[in-house]
Amino acid sequence: MPIHPDPACIVGAFEHPTRKAPDKTVAQLHAECAAGALADAGLAKDNVDAYFCSGDAPGMGPTSMIDYLNLRVRHSESTDLGGCSYLALVAHARDAIAAGRCDVALITLAGRPRSEGHSGTTPRTRAGTPEAPWEAPYGLSTVNGYGMVAQRHMHEFGTTSEQLAWIKVAASQHAQHNPHAMLRDLVTVQDVLDSPLISDPLHRLDCCVVSDGGGALIVARPEIARSLKRPLVRVIGAGETVRHGRAGNVDLTTTGAAWSGAAAFAQAGVKPADIRYASIYDSFTITVLLQLEDLGFCKKGEGGRFVADGNLISGVGRLPFNTDGGGLCNNHPANRGGMTKVIEAVRQLRGEAHPAVQVKDCGLALAQGIGGNLATRHGSATLILERQ
Amino acid sequence: MSERLLPAPGVTPETEAFVAAARAGRLMLPWCADCGRTHWYPRALCPHCSSTRLHWKPASGRGTVYSHSTLQRVAVPFTLAYVTLDEGPSMLTNLVDAPASGWHIGMAVRVQFQAAEDGTPVAVFSPDQPGSAGLARESGGGIAR
Numbered sequence: 003m004p005i006h007p008d009p010a011c012i013v014g015a016f017e018h019p020t021r022k023a024p025d026k027t028v029a030q031l032h033a034e035c036a037a038g039a040l041a042d043a044g045l046a047k048d049n050v051d052a053y054f055c056s057g058d059a060p061g062m063g064p065t066s067m068i069d070y071l072n073l074r075v076r077h078s079e080s081t082d083l084g085g086c087s088y089l090a091l092v093a094h095a096r097d098a099i100a101a102g103r104c105d106v107a108l109i110t111l112a113g114r115p116r117s118e119g120h121s122g123t124t125p126r127t128r129a130g131t132p133e134a135p136w137e138a139p140y141g142l143s144t145v146n147g148y149g150m151v152a153q154r155h156m157h158e159f160g161t162t163s164e165q166l167a168w169i170k171v172a173a174s175q176h177a178q179h180n181p182h183a184m185l186r187d188l189v190t191v192q193d194v195l196d197s198p199l200i201s202d203p204l205h206r207l208d209c210c211v212v213s214d215g216g217g218a219l220i221v222a223r224p225e226i227a228r229s230l231k232r233p234l235v236r237v238i239g240a241g242e243t244v245r246h247g248r249a250g251n252v253d254l255t256t257t258g259a260a261w262s263g264a265a266a267f268a269q270a271g272v273k274p275a276d277i278r279y280a281s282i283y284d285s286f287t288i289t290v291l292l293q294l295e296d297l298g299f300c301k302k303g304e305g306g307r308f309v310a311d312g313n314l315i316s317g318v319g320r321l322p323f324n325t326d327g328g329g330l331c332n333n334h335p336a337n338r339g340g341m342t343k344v345i346e347a348v349r350q351l352r353g354e355a356h357p358a359v360q361v362k363d364c365g366l367a368l369a370q371g372i373g374g375n376l377a378t379r380h381g382s383a384t385l386i387l388e389r390q
Numbered sequence: 391m392s393e394r395l396l397p398a399p400g401v402t403p404e405t406e407a408f409v410a411a412a413r414a415g416r417l418m419l420p421w422c423a424d425c426g427r428t429h430w431y432p433r434a435l436c437p438h439c440s441s442t443r444l445h446w447k448p449a450s451g452r453g454t455v456y457s458h459s460t461l462q463r464v465a466v467p468f469t470l471a472y473v474t475l476d477e478g479p480s481m482l483t484n485l486v487d488a489p490a491s492g493w494h495i496g497m498a499v500r501v502q503f504q505a506a507e508d509g510t511p512v513a514v515f516s517p518d519q520p521g522s523a524g525l526a527r528e529s530g531g532g533i534a535r
Contacts, residue, residue: 123463125397135399136431139512140484141461146470149459157457157495201461201470202490249437250430250479252472254457378482 010096011227014043014220015348023214024117031112039218052077052104056087058336077104083381084373085338090383093240095221112216113336147377149201152288165306167194169287172314177327179356210329217341239270239386246379258382259296266384281343281369316359325359340371351389394466398508412511418446430479451501460490487516
């Protein structure tokens with residue numbers, strides 16, 4: 003049963019074109035993204051009365067950026083669920099608008115991990131966390147955590163490296179049409195298998211790019227959205243959760259998408275078969291496969307077969323995904339891919355994706371994100387968006 | 391595999407008893423006097439029932455590999471893993487004393503301690519029976535979950 007009969011809409015979306023910005027500050031990138039999203043919406047800075055950001059924003063929560071942008075807000079929030087934060091923030095903005103706490107919400111993301119030399123092999127344990135003494139000595143990074151996830155899925159379900167490679171192949175098919183994508187060359191399954199092993203069973207081409215840049219979204223009260231000239235993209239379903247080691251009962255083959263996805267589908271009153279386009283968080287190929295299973299696009303364990311043979315390629319397969327090239331080929335700004343997942347879903351619903359990858363009559367889309375590390379603890383957030 | 395210097399775990403009020411036992415070569419697990427369950431990673435309140443009546447008991451030190459991945463693109467490659475202890479919980483660890491190609495899920499392993507860069511002993515696992523690094527063994531998880 004839909005709980006929002008007239009939900010807030012995404013009225014502005016902007017992806018920064020840069021992929022390397024050594025000459026810009028993080029705050030500057032946030033502000034450029036904010037200006038881009040406002041221009042896209044046809045709104046002015048002074049229309050904004052709520053600001054949402056996450057851990058990539060410099061300063062104490064949202065305060066430094068509200069100051070830098072010179073906003074006057076009556077609502078602010080800085081939830082940090084890692085890379086999926088921006089999907090959660092869209093839902094929080096929608097709900098804050100429904101509660102009467104604001105009318106026009108600005109959400110920004112930006113970062114420069116490429117200029118600052120970050121990589122997926124960098125140890126990621128944070129000092130001072132309760133888990134640090136139990137993780138820091140062991141060299142947990144992003145890629146070896148996801149390597150364990152892939153290893154376990156292969157063990158339980160017979161998933162192969164060839165099947166994982168199909169996810170990268172599909173992303174590259176889409177990225178060839180995106181002039182801003184970091185990696186625009188078509189790749190084959192064999193190319194992925196021939197790329198260097200980074201942390202078994204994951205190869206270099208199973209991993210997303212590291213890019214500078216950012217993005218921004220504007221969520222507005224439906225009355226305001228209808229007064230603008232942009233197609234209406236309604237936020238009809240949302241779910242979020244945090245999944246973790248469950249006190250030692252570790253299960254590496256199920257993600258939080260099993261919970262956040264079910265909640266979003268229930269709220270929207272639709273089912274996976276209704277979805278015409280899906281943005282699926284793609285920090286690694288295995289990340290995509292697990293979320294597709296947990297969202298119900300296929301049964302648990304059948305993700306390998308589902309993604310094979312081009313099933314994720316727009317115009318070819320059953321479920322077009324990440325038609326901008328995703329994190330695997332296009333962009334993963336601030337090591338947080340959730341913002342660009344929402345942006346490409348908005349493009350698809352507006353009919354503004356590249357013509358070569360635009361899904362015909364795309365009326366219902368899903369955007370799904372993971373933040374943190376699937377091997378230890380992670381956030382998951384799901385959005386279901388509808389064109390009106 | 392050559393030696394990798396383990397980063398220091400740091401000692402906190404919640405870890406000092408564990409570290410003290412590790413210095414004596416013993417792997418300890420926290421058990422709850424109220425719900426009767428153990429957990430990982432160790433903490434001051436039982437994550438199952440919130441009781442503070444936790445006590446340390448020596449673990450068998452035996453387990454099986456739940457999953458593993460060997461990071462190649464670093465100065466000294468090393469193997470990250472989850473080991474499911476015979477008592478039930480799975481713990482993050484490193485696998486040592488076998489080539490990267492020698493590990494597989496379900497393999498029987500046994501704890502040993504390696505000194506971190508500051509000398510703190512850290513629990514890592516190696517094949518349970520040297521010379522038979524292919525022997526799989528049922529995990530004897532004995533606790534209700």
